[in-house]
Structures are given as C-alpha cells and as structure tokens.
Amino acid sequence: MNTYICRYCRQPSDPNSPTCPLCGAPVDIRSSVSDSGWVEQPAIKDMARLQFGQSHLQIAGTTVPVAEFNLAPNDWIYFSHHVLLWTDPATRLTNMPMRGAWNRKMAGMPLVMVEGRGPGHLALSDNHAGEVIALPLQHGQQIWVREHRFLCATGNIRYDWYPSDLWYETGDGNDREMHYPMGQFGDVFGSHEGPGLLLLHAPGNAFVRDLQPGQSLLVQPSALLYRDVSVRMSLHLEYPRNMGFAFWHNRWSYRSIWARLFGPGRVAVQSVYQPPEDTEIIVNHSYATTHHW
Amino acid sequence: MIQCRWCQAQNQPGTTSCQTCGAPLDEKDKVSDSGWREAPRLRDMTEFQFSGSTCQVEGELVPVAEVALHPRDGVYFEHHVLLWKDESVPLSSLNTGGGMKRTIGGMPHIVTVANGPGRIAFSRDAPGELVVLPLHPGMELDVREHAFLVASHSVQYSFVRIKGLVNLLHGGSGMYMDRFVTAGAPGMLLLHGNGNVLQRTLRPNEKILVEPGGFLYKDSSVQMQAAQMPLKTGHLRHGMYLAEMTGPGRVGIQSMYVHHHAD
Numbered sequence: 001m002n003t004y005i006c007r008y009c010r011q012p013s014d015p016n017s018p019t020c021p022l023c024g025a026p027v028d029i030r031s032s033v034s035d036s037g038w039v040e041q042p043a044i045k046d047m048a049r050l051q052f053g054q055s056h057l058q059i060a061g062t063t064v065p066v067a068e069f070n071l072a073p074n075d076w077i078y079f080s081h082h083v084l085l086w087t088d089p090a091t092r093l094t095n096m097p098m099r100g101a102w103n104r105k106m107a108g109m110p111l112v113m114v115e116g117r118g119p120g121h122l123a124l125s126d127n128h129a130g131e132v133i134a135l136p137l138q139h140g141q142q143i144w145v146r147e148h149r150f151l152c153a154t155g156n157i158r159y160d161w162y163p164s165d166l167w168y169e170t171g172d173g174n175d176r177e178m179h180y181p182m183g184q185f186g187d188v189f190g191s192h193e194g195p196g197l198l199l200l201h202a203p204g205n206a207f208v209r210d211l212q213p214g215q216s217l218l219v220q221p222s223a224l225l226y227r228d229v230s231v232r233m234s235l236h237l238e239y240p241r242n243m244g245f246a247f248w249h250n251r252w253s254y255r256s257i258w259a260r261l262f263g264p265g266r267v268a269v270q271s272v273y274q275p276p277e278d279t280e281i282i283v284n285h286s287y288a289t290t291h292h293w
Numbered sequence: 294m295i296q297c298r299w300c301q302a303q304n305q306p307g308t309t310s311c312q313t314c315g316a317p318l319d320e321k322d323k324v325s326d327s328g329w330r331e332a333p334r335l336r337d338m339t340e341f342q343f344s345g346s347t348c349q350v351e352g353e354l355v356p357v358a359e360v361a362l363h364p365r366d367g368v369y370f371e372h373h374v375l376l377w378k379d380e381s382v383p384l385s386s387l388n389t390g391g392g393m394k395r396t397i398g399g400m401p402h403i404v405t406v407a408n409g410p411g412r413i414a415f416s417r418d419a420p421g422e423l424v425v426l427p428l429h430p431g432m433e434l435d436v437r438e439h440a441f442l443v444a445s446h447s448v449q450y451s452f453v454r455i456k457g458l459v460n461l462l463h464g465g466s467g468m469y470m471d472r473f474v475t476a477g478a479p480g481m482l483l484l485h486g487n488g489n490v491l492q493r494t495l496r497p498n499e500k501i502l503v504e505p506g507g508f509l510y511k512d513s514s515v516q517m518q519a520a521q522m523p524l525k526t527g528h529l530r531h532g533m534y535l536a537e538m539t540g541p542g543r544v545g546i547q548s549m550y551v552h553h554h555a556d
Contacts, residue, residue, distance in 0.1 A: 046331070063420055084535075085546065086546060112524075125549065129354075
C-alpha cells in the first residue's frame, strides 16, 4: 500500500481509499483554502468508516452527524452521557469519575464521563447542526480543545483540563463579575500507549490554519475549536475611535474582546460562536494587549 | 416499475423521485453497518402526491412543505407550524380531546384544519429533515410530541399517554405521544426530525436502547419502556435512563434532540 500524508489529520494514510481511514476526510477532493490561508475542514462523507484499534466507527448524516461505533472486545471509548444517542443492550456502560468535581460543576462541565466497552455498538451525536471532527493522535501527541466541544475519545487518550487563563472582570463591589469568554477551562487530550482517536463536534463549519513561529492572529474566543499546545494565547482588547458621539459607549459597548493566538502551530475555528456580552467597563483582566483606534 | 425503498410504492421507469414520498430513486440506500437507514434527504423542489393533492418540499436546511390542496382534500397541523397560506384557504379547529391533561403535558388540545382548494405551507424552526411517511390502511404510528408537521385528513389523530411512573418521571419523550391511525383509506403523515433522521426495523423481541430525546417515531407494535442504566450522572448522582424499544416494527430517531434530564 502506498502511503501519503492526509492533509487534514496529517497522519500517514491510504490514498486508495475514498476517505482517510483515520479521520474520514475525503481523499479525492481539492483543498478549499481561503485567500488568507484558512483551510476548510471537509465534512466527513456520509457513511464513511474510520478505523481505530480493532474497532471502527461510521459517520451517518450530514446536518447533525451521528458517530456510530462498532467496538471490538478489548476496545473502549469515553464520552459525556449527554451525547449518547443509542446503544446495543450488549455494550457495557460504566461510570468514569472526573477529578475536581466542584470546579467542573461551577464551570458547567460534565462531572462524570461514561465508558463504553466492546463488544457492541453505540452511537453518539451532539445537539447542534455542524460537523464531526476526527483528530487521530500519535503516541505522545497533545491537543488543546475548547470546553464542550469534546464528543468522545478512545480509551488510550488521556484527558486533563486546565484554567483557560482568558478572563476579565467587570463592575465593582457586590456587582463585580468574572467573565470567561473562552470558558473557564480548556481540555487537553494526549495519546499514550499508542495512537488514539479524538472526536469533536464543531457547530457550523470548521477551518484550520497553521501559524508560523511568532505569527499572531485575533479570533473570537468562543470560535476557537482546538489548537496545538505549542500555540499560546492571551486576551486582546480593542476599542474603536471615538467619532464624537455616544462617547461613553466606546469604553465597552463597541469594544472587541479577542483571543490573540501566537504560533507556531495549528489552530482551528468554527463558524458558529457567541460574541462576549457588551457589559460594563472592564476593571481587571488576565494578561492582555490593548489597542485604542 | 421501480420500487421505492423507503415507502415501497411502485413508480414508473425513468422517474427520479418517488411519486408517493419524494425519496430519490436514483441514489444508493444509506444504511449503517448496524442497520440504521437514513431517512431519504428530499431534493429541493421535489414533489409528491397524496389523495388528489400535491406536496412540494423546498429548502434543505429547515425544509418547508408546501401543499397544493385539492378541493376535496384537507390537512391538519399544530397552528404554530403554519408558515404561509393563500388567503382563500379556510381554517377550522379540531378538538383532540384530553383538554387540560394535554395542556399540562405541553401538548396542544386543538389542531388546526385547512381545506382545499388552495396552497398552504408548513415548517418547524430547527435544522433538520422532513420525514414523509405514507400510511397504508390499518397502520398505527406513534410520534414524539411536537415532531408532527402535517397529516392528511384521512389519518385519524389521537394520543397515547406514556404508561408507567418511571416513563413519566424519567422518559425524556414527555407524557404523551401522538398516535396516527389509518382505517380504510391511505393517508400521508409528515414529520420534522431535528438534525438527521435514521430508521431501523426491529425483529420480534429485538431490543435497542435509545436516548429518550432522540426518539422520533415508532410503529405501535414496538414496545417502549424506560430502562435504568448502571450509571450515575451529575452532581446529584441521578440515575440514567434510556428508552428500551422492543420489536417488531420500525423505530425512527433524530440526531439532534433536547435532553430532558441532563445535568
């Protein structure tokens, strides 16, 4: 078998298959790249199969795709119970407790993951129109993922979570309020004991770009889908020029709150996002660059 | 003749979509390895017939069903799915019975009836697909609440209370299901499924466990009951329940759903 490097998952793959067996990306299409260098992540073809371990999964549907797993006896995956769509009675489901229950509860993250063990079938889907993104991880490879985008991972992928370090504070006294435009925590997944597979769900469409060393980019914080752990990020606050009216507004209502990403590494964004609220004046924040036009 | 693989109707050679349900006839079936068949994705502007009327499907993200009603035909629907209509199309209301109980269950106790001649269009408010289910005489179909888009007047409408305390408390599909029955004449039923819709036919006593929010429809021959999983979820360590479906019959699910007991 000839090998080639899949341009989407960047792993050695099979050019004779219509879709990459590791990430499901179509092999026989031209890359769709915007003038500024964003590569559109192609949707996984309906009924495409992906291989991992002795098991495989199949993607069904294109609006809200379903990931249907056929788990071999020694393979297992984990996921949040919210995304379970159906299961064979034979598939074994057990709890997988997470550390830091109180902090996870406060951040709105699932407290308990579910392990699904083969042999058997089960299927997962998220609750938004969008795309399933398959990220095969080589042994030792790590990836940062924005919270709530995780769909599932194979058992040999280690899951940890860290404060996102992007925050700002508004109000004073009893009205003081913390804001986390990218979520309070970020998920970090790393493969150990061989290669593994991580599935994400991206609402809308997904786009990928490689940042060169030192190159920086501003993105809506809630649009960031994943990034290599080599990519650093910080807050960037941008205020429009005062055009002589509503002068008090440009301190908050028309400001932009960005995540500034620094290369090198790969970053991916999704086209559905929620801009940070226009709230009161920022009184404190994590490390940030600021620009007043 | 070409047989439609979705509704089994016979079509003239050379037709590219089923005249009875609109399913493309020139595409391969999409069936997953475990036997779930994708509901056919209707092509934009596809037309199909029921009784003397015509239905045209417009759009693909949030599809619209536009019905050209024959003078002797009528359709009924929940009033909030009505998108537009000809001014001349008369509307009337039909009491479904169950009044206060259905109101408490979040279900309409009045459906609206539109009679031909004239045009009228329907859509729900979420990305998804139209599921066209031609009903042959003697069929009974149970549908999750608020998934029903429109039905022809020959289809009898009732509802079934989901039995059993465990179902009421933990089954995420709500207290009632709509039941559609055809007596002597065939009828047409259109549902809206959120996301993608998949259907599987269970053999007698074959079981499948489905997230209650993902349940969309089933033949009335399929038994549904809540099954507790050996899992605890959330801060309060709630039990996790799935809907256990037991064949024989068809089960339809949707891939995007509202989770009623998420924590």
